[in-house]
Amino acid sequence: MSKFTVLDHPLIQHKLTMIRDKNTGTKDFRSIANEIAELMVYEITRDLPMESVEIETPMGKSMQKVLAGKKLAVIPILRAGLGMVDGVLELIPAAKIGHIGMYRDEKTLQPHEYFVKLPADIDKRELFVVDPMLATGGSANMAIDALKKRGANNIRLVVLVASPQGVEAIQEEHPDVDIYAASLDTELTDNGYIFPGLGDAGDRLFGTK
Numbered sequence: 001m002s003k004f005t006v007l008d009h010p011l012i013q014h015k016l017t018m019i020r021d022k023n024t025g026t027k028d029f030r031s032i033a034n035e036i037a038e039l040m041v042y043e044i045t046r047d048l049p050m051e052s053v054e055i056e057t058p059m060g061k062s063m064q065k066v067l068a069g070k071k072l073a074v075i076p077i078l079r080a081g082l083g084m085v086d087g088v089l090e091l092i093p094a095a096k097i098g099h100i101g102m103y104r105d106e107k108t109l110q111p112h113e114y115f116v117k118l119p120a121d122i123d124k125r126e127l128f129v130v131d132p133m134l135a136t137g138g139s140a141n142m143a144i145d146a147l148k149k150r151g152a153n154n155i156r157l158v159v160l161v162a163s164p165q166g167v168e169a170i171q172e173e174h175p176d177v178d179i180y181a182a183s184l185d186t187e188l189t190d191n192g193y194i195f196p197g198l199g200d201a202g203d204r205l206f207g208t209k
């Protein structure tokens with residue numbers, strides 16, 4: 001079974017509380033969501049493989065460490081996933097970006113895919129799929145299906161708030177995909193919202209209704 005990790009760093013928890021607050025407006029919500037994504041990626045990338053290379057400092061030759069292994073790509077699930085991309089790019093500015101458009105039918109809660117545009121070499125990259133909310137898990141599961149169908153084989157899912165049902169759904173369908181969240185919230189409401197959650201992430205990020 002895949003790993004599920006809650007990143008409980010105090011800065012992440014403090015900032016998450018700020019965006020949960022319904023009085024936090026669009027401008028602050030946007031910047032803080034990106035700050036949380038940046039902190040999360042800092043924690044998640046602790047285990048990236050390294051290799052030694054020879055360089056020359058002003059003092060002479062020396063063996064030093066650099067990142068080894070696969071290159072990275074960030075895959076936001078549209079729309080709300082866009083709200084985490086800039087934060088990831090702060091730390092990994094050379095990452096390629098792929099987009100997967102997905103919306104949830106408000107009545108059935110079923111996800112619908114409407115757009116997929118990915119880097120050509122996703123089979124050779126380590127992919128960070130980002131979306132603020134993992135509710136029923138339907139959207140993330142379908143996004144991961146779309147990536148695997150196109151050759152992806154190294155995927156991590158990074159969300160701000162997860163529900164127990166969402167985590168279980170991903171672990172069942174994609175046991176190879178590790179999940180990272182800033183919080184595991186207590187429940188899903190009857191209409192598919194995470195409680196206490198932060199409301200509709202897309203609407204809060206983009207100022208829509």
Ligand code: PRP
Pocket residue numbers: 077078079080081102103104105109111131132133134135136137138139140166192201202203
């Ligand atoms: C939200 C959210 C996730 C999805 C989570 O997107 O950003 O993608 O719902 O719900 P699920 O786990 O039950 O599938 P939404 O469909 O509202 O689209 P948006 O990002 O365009 O607002």
Ligand code: URA
Pocket residue numbers: 080133135192193194195197198199200201202
């Ligand atoms: N999508 C959101 O934006 N918020 C939720 O609580 C659930 C799904």
